[in-house]
Amino acid sequence: MDLTKAISKTLTATPERQQEADADWAVVRKVQAGDVAAFDQLIVKYRARVYSVVYNLCGNREDGADLAQTTFIKAFQSINRFQGQSSFFTWLYRIAVNATLTHLRKNRLRTFFSFEKITAEDRASEVIDALTDKSGADRELFVKELQEKLNEALQKLSIKHRMVITLFEIDGLSHNEIAEIMGCSVGTVRSRLHYAKQLLQAELQSYLR
Amino acid sequence: MPDRSSEIRRRVTLEDLLRVKRAERPPPEFWTAFEGELRQRQLAALVERKSWWQEAVSLAHWRALRLPFGGLAVLALTLLSLHRYGPASAPAPRTAEAPAAEAAVAATAVTPPAQPEIVALARPAEVLAPAAAPVAPSRQEEPAAPAAGAASAGAREAAGIIPLLGDGALGRLAAADGTPASVDLASVPMVVEPGLAAPAAPALGFEERAMPEMRRRPTAEMLPTAAAAAVPRRARLLAVLDSAGASVLPEPSTAEQVRRSVARYLNQDDETRSMSRLGTAAAGVSLVRF
Numbered sequence: 001m002d003l004t005k006a007i008s009k010t011l012t013a014t015p016e017r018q019q020e021a022d023a024d025w026a027v028v029r030k031v032q033a034g035d036v037a038a039f040d041q042l043i044v045k046y047r048a049r050v051y052s053v054v055y056n057l058c059g060n061r062e063d064g065a066d067l068a069q070t071t072f073i074k075a076f077q078s079i080n081r082f083q084g085q086s087s088f089f090t091w092l093y094r095i096a097v098n099a100t101l102t103h104l105r106k107n108r109l110r111t112f113f114s115f116e117k118i119t120a121e122d123r124a125s126e127v128i129d130a131l132t133d134k135s136g137a138d139r140e141l142f143v144k145e146l147q148e149k150l151n152e153a154l155q156k157l158s159i160k161h162r163m164v165i166t167l168f169e170i171d172g173l174s175h176n177e178i179a180e181i182m183g184c185s186v187g188t189v190r191s192r193l194h195y196a197k198q199l200l201q202a203e204l205q206s207y208l209r
Numbered sequence: 210m211p212d213r214s215s216e217i218r219r220r221v222t223l224e225d226l227l228r229v230k231r232a233e234r235p236p237p238e239f240w241t242a243f244e245g246e247l248r249q250r251q252l253a254a255l256v257e258r259k260s261w262w263q264e265a266v267s268l269a270h271w272r273a274l275r276l277p278f279g280g281l282a283v284l285a286l287t288l289l290s291l292h293r294y295g296p297a298s299a300p301a302p303r304t305a306e307a308p309a310a311e312a313a314v315a316a317t318a319v320t321p322p323a324q325p326e327i328v329a330l331a332r333p334a335e336v337l338a339p340a341a342a343p344v345a346p347s348r349q350e351e352p353a354a355p356a357a358g359a360a361s362a363g364a365r366e367a368a369g370i371i372p373l374l375g376d377g378a379l380g381r382l383a384a385a386d387g388t389p390a391s392v393d394l395a396s397v398p399m400v401v402e403p404g405l406a407a408p409a410a411p412a413l414g415f416e417e418r419a420m421p422e423m424r425r426r427p428t429a430e431m432l433p434t435a436a437a438a439a440v441p442r443r444a445r446l447l448a449v450l451d452s453a454g455a456s457v458l459p460e461p462s463t464a465e466q467v468r469r470s471v472a473r474y475l476n477q478d479d480e481t482r483s484m485s486r487l488g489t490a491a492a493g494v495s496l497v498r499f
Contacts, residue, residue: 047243048234056230065239069247073254116233124232127225150230169227201223208221 021087028088031079039079043072046089049171050096056166057100057159059151060114067103071096086180093173093181097163104159131207146207153203161196168193443475 024045030038050071055064074095082091132142154162163182167173168189175193179186201208447468 043244043247047240051235051243052231055233061235065243065246069243069250072247073250076251077254116235123225124229127221127229130221130225146226146229147233150226154230165227169224170231197223200227204223204226207226208223 017087020089024088025084028079028082028084031076032082039076042075042088042092046092047072049089050092053093053166053171054096054100055116056154056170057097057162058104059155061116062114063103067096067099070099074099090177090180093167093177094183097181101159149204149207153200156203157196157199161192161199164189164192165196165200443472446471446475 024042027038027041031042047068051064051068054067054071055061058064058067071092075092082088128139128143128146131146132139134142154165157165160182164178167178167181168175173181175186175189178189182189
């Protein structure tokens with residue numbers, strides 16, 4: 001591994017991320033050695049995160065599922081070329097992002113939206129409670145309307161800005177990781193993030209208090 | 210809890226809204242279907258065979274092969290374009306009769322320049338003029354065949370007609386029965402035309418397509434002289450052909466066709482018509498004919 005890369009990785013990665021990357025690398029080496037079943041561990045570990053990124057980028061669950069599967073198949077087919085120069089999840093995310101970009105560019109005119117249900121997460125419920133006093137069917141209707149508005153605002157962003165917002169705010173990646181995935185500088189990531197947030201705030205002004 | 214909720218109620222940020230988006234997750238049964246589909250696609254990808262063009266594309270991405278492939282492609286294109294659009298001066302395949310004709314030409318080529326009586330031969334590119342006339346270099350290098358003396362006197366006489374008539378007649382002779390000019394002309398008898406041989410000789414030593422300008426001038430100079438001697442010459446030449454052609458030429462029909470061609474040519478006043486058969490117009494050379 002390149003010394004500079006290794007140093008920067010050590011400095012930027014949190015200990016949890018580093019442990020995770022080491023564990024992934026061990027599984028990848030098993031797969032490379034011929035233990036194909038070991039790849040299932042990686043699928044189970046990352047399927048939700050990959051799906052979340054792809055789903056939020058393309059805005060519908062059908063394409064999200066299809067692209068997530070494509071991502072894992074591509075990763076499986078080219079896993080012998082993975083040399084461990086970056087962490088496995090960065091490499092996997094890069095495949096997912098590239099596949100989604102290709103899909104979005106191909107189907108620019110064919111867009112439709114379908115939403116997953118919001119899970120009973122404490123923080124999300126609190127936010128919804130803060131936004132509305134309604135309950136029952138009215139609350140469901142409000143949540144659906146909020147989802148549509150959020151999705152609409154995200155789709156108004158360019159693909160690059162949408163990607164930065166998705167990876168940072170929804171998936172919780174660091175600036176460095178996003179920069180590595182997108183192949184740009186950290187400064188560019190920050191700049192895009194700032195601009196995207198400004199646009200989203202303008203779009204969702206009615207919900208912000 | 211109510212305190213926290215009231216705090217959020219006071220201030221909902223963009224991050225809070227995006228947290229709602231983060232909470233959108235598929236139900237557990239979704240992953241069962243997901244895994245099943247993924248397994249199917251994984252197996253399909255394992256047994257899927259690449260089509261030939263995908264293989265070719267993957268080969269083209271191999272850097273080591275780029276230079277050789279590129280070089281081969283350029284070489285093939287160059288050869289193809291040379292073959293297709295190259296100069297028309299490529300030597301024609303030689304026929305079995307060609308050595309005999311060359312022998313006859315070589316024998317006459319040693320004739321002293323004082324004698325204007327000619328000489329003759331086959332196709333324009335292969336004709337050897339007398340010593341005074343320009344000679345195609347490729348022919349000069351070829352040795353005289355031992356069969357030089359074998360050419361009959363009748364054939365040499367008929368061969369002598371050709372330079373006097375010009376290339377139009379030569380072409381007609383060749384085209385009359387579809388056989389190559391060199392085959393017929395090798396056995397055509399030679400005739401001596403003292404008045405016309407000298408001006409006509411320089412015109413015969415050049416390739417038609419390569420040097421049209423040099424050919425055109427002596428032919429034009431030859432025309433007034435030829436017109437004066439046209440009537441007696443015609444009679445004499447036809448008589449020679451009638452007597453020699455039947456015995457020398459391989460088939461009577463060919464001899465008859467030669468006789469008719471010569472007669473047609475002698476009746477013709479327009480010299481440019483005979484030139485046009487070889488792709489030579491009055492104003493220039495046509496490169497389109499093959």
